[in-house]
Amino acid sequence: MRSDREHATPPVHVFIGKGGVGKTTCAAATALHYAERGETTLALSTDPTPSLSHIFELAGRQHEREILPGLFVTELGLAQVRAMWDERFGREVYAVFATFVDVDYATFVDFMTSVLPGLNEEFMVDHVRRLVGEGRYPHVVWDTAPLGQTLALLATPALLARHLRLAPRVYSHLRTSGERRESVMQVLRRWDALANECLAFLRTGVRFSLVTIAEALAVRQLADVFAELDRYGLAVGQLIVNNVVTDPDSGFLRQKADQQRPHLELLRKCYGDRPIVEIPLFAREVRGIERLRDVAHLLHATPLAAMR
Helix, strand or coil, X not given: XXXXXXXXXXXXXXXXXXXXXXXHHHHHHHHHHHHHCCCCEEEEECXXXXXXXXXXXXXXXXXXXXXXXXXXXXXXXXXXXXXXXXXXXXXXXXXXXXXXXXXCHHHHHHHHHHHCCCHHHHHHHHHHHHHHHHXXXXXXXXXXXXXXXXXXXXXXXXXXXXXXXXXXHHHCCCCCCHHHHHHHHHHHHHHHHHHHHHHHHHHXXXXXXXXXXXXXXXHHHHHHHHXXXXXXXXXXXXXXXXXXXXXXXXXXXXXXXXXXXXXHXXXXXXXXXXXXXXXXXXXXXXXXXXXXXXXHHHHCXXXXXXXX
């Protein structure tokens, strides 16, 4: 019987980290863990080059496909995210810009979704938030884009807030009716409210797992990542160190283990106030259900209540 703390586990599990550190593997293993506990789970990738299909050994890009009882997989590339943002918000935001910029709608959408930092990512937060609200998936496991793109979403509310402080002075000079100016401001306020709702959801409805490797550059970058997340009130639930050499049975692996040792010690010293899970370097690529189960066992060997 599960404890109250386990029932309180956030419904969204987000894996962040640099490209190539094993985010997708950890996300897939976590989704498999919850599904095999009998809890319907969606594994969702918003990486521009999603690889959940590769990890699960599936053909083609997936869209809410049930691959095991209770385990669904969805992969959304940039084109899909852009189309979804366009459908939900595009016309409304365009109404603001069309007030003072003469630009066709297609050019506007391409500019907004390509240039404005965090817009695609912010929409994905809203998309995940609505998925949770629908109640179809007790757990959503989110394999994000590489770290820099993921952190960009955090800047969007601040950018919008600065814009809103200046907006009344700008829009008061537009050669449009008073009714139109009010409409512009209403749209901006709704957008601001959405940004704040997304950030609140990240703070309360999401459990972040940061995936890294025991190498000098990756370890040095963690301080800035933790500081950025802390600035927005977002806590990392666990730190996952991937590809740790645990059984050095050759000269090469002994040298690799020696290189990793000081980095592992530093990670334990600096971030030991939260669970640190070390995933060993496997002899073979982690692909398919059986090997994912091995990773899931390592990730969830500690009871969930103790990992909060």
